[in-house]
Amino acid sequence: MPGRSTVTVHADRHVHPDPAVAPPIYQTAAFSAADGEAFAHGATEPRGKGFYTRFGNPNHAQVAAVLAELEGTEAAMVTASGMAAITTAVLALVSAGDHVIGQKSTYGGTASVLLNLLPRLGVSTTLVDQRDTEAFERAVTPQTRLILVETPSNPLLHITDLRAVADLARAHGIITLADNTFATPLNQRPAEFSIDVVWHSATKYLNGHTDVSAGALAGPAEILDRIWDTSLLTGATLGPIDAWLLLRGLRTLPLRMTRHNLNGLALAQALAEHPAVSQVNYPGLGSHPQHKLAASQMSGFGGVLSAEFTGGFEAADAFLGHLRYFQRSASLGGIESLAVHPASMWRGMLSDEQITDAVPPGLVRLAAGTEDTADLIADTLTAADAVLTART
Numbered sequence: 001m002p003g004r005s006t007v008t009v010h011a012d013r014h015v016h017p018d019p020a021v022a023p024p025i026y027q028t029a030a031f032s033a034a035d036g037e038a039f040a041h042g043a044t045e046p047r048g049k050g051f052y053t054r055f056g057n058p059n060h061a062q063v064a065a066v067l068a069e070l071e072g073t074e075a076a077m078v079t080a081s082g083m084a085a086i087t088t089a090v091l092a093l094v095s096a097g098d099h100v101i102g103q104k105s106t107y108g109g110t111a112s113v114l115l116n117l118l119p120r121l122g123v124s125t126t127l128v129d130q131r132d133t134e135a136f137e138r139a140v141t142p143q144t145r146l147i148l149v150e151t152p153s154n155p156l157l158h159i160t161d162l163r164a165v166a167d168l169a170r171a172h173g174i175i176t177l178a179d180n181t182f183a184t185p186l187n188q189r190p191a192e193f194s195i196d197v198v199w200h201s202a203t204k205y206l207n208g209h210t211d212v213s214a215g216a217l218a219g220p221a222e223i224l225d226r227i228w229d230t231s232l233l234t235g236a237t238l239g240p241i242d243a244w245l246l247l248r249g250l251r252t253l254p255l256r257m258t259r260h261n262l263n264g265l266a267l268a269q270a271l272a273e274h275p276a277v278s279q280v281n282y283p284g285l286g287s288h289p290q291h292k293l294a295a296s297q298m299s300g301f302g303g304v305l306s307a308e309f310t311g312g313f314e315a316a317d318a319f320l321g322h323l324r325y326f327q328r329s330a331s332l333g334g335i336e337s338l339a340v341h342p343a344s345m346w347r348g349m350l351s352d353e354q355i356t357d358a359v360p361p362g363l364v365r366l367a368a369g370t371e372d373t374a375d376l377i378a379d380t381l382t383a384a385d386a387v388l389t390a391r392t
């Protein structure tokens, strides 16, 4: 078995062989067929690459080949965004009358699918505290079809016991989906713990350069075929250029994650000591209440952490205003360090009550980029000092 850095460079070579060392961009909406039989085959081949770009394109198939290899799954597919991936998957796998279990701490868009979209379609949902494995078991009903987990979760960095949730789901014939955006397959491979389908906001670490919106799903071919069928109807197709950029970003994922892991841990350690901060959430810290579980299923802890400021909403907002290298932005996972105030950002996706439950007002989410560690530490400590000075 080649290593992960080799896989990211070579796993797509068989997909669309071409003498060009850098794969060409197939900037075409459609492909021609040699005869009627080939045409009929293209029209029905799941996750194909030579019929019509909404059905699949060589640039999609190249990304999918690399991602499936990295996640250790049979197959993978790409979508136009992370939200396209989860919404398409959920629409493919549930019907009116079914029940879905999700987490209380989860990305705002996923929370809105669970709290707003699915109930409108007659699908009931239960949100549980992911730190309590038995809460998943208690939430299971005879109608439960899916369990959606996210670990570490956005923005509280809570951990889900992947093996325990996958095992209980299998015992009840329930499909599991894990959002692996924060960890990436470099730090955590949910399929190794029997999770069925892994999904990503490929906008984040997989692409890594904050210049593409994309999503991805990886899992058994049989389940992905069902999701692909629905994707023909939702039509959230990734453009060939964006798929090409995503592959280009993916090639350096192992290099980038090494630095993100380093910077994330260093920042978490530095901020945990600061008097303006009451709590730092980062699974790599020995003080994280679930550190042992995190270390048992992750090989690195990523670049994202969150910090709660003792001065609440105003202090969190003031901290962001004093940062120099961290830009105030909603994204994460790129080479640039970004910081956000989740209580403000989640407003587009959830109501005020839904936010208060999930996101403390004094919480700041930091996404460490690949800059020099010392510069990022100096930047955050200077900004935290300024928050304290302003209050005295």
Ligand SMILES: *Cc1c(COP(=O)(O)O)cnc(C)c1O
Pocket: 081, 082, 083, 084, 107, 109, 150, 154, 179, 181, 182, 200, 201, 202, 203, 204, 213, 214, 215
């Ligand atoms: C950003 C994000 C998403 C949504 O992905 P988009 O590409 O923005 O649609 C889903 N899950 C997590 C954890 C995210 O950070």
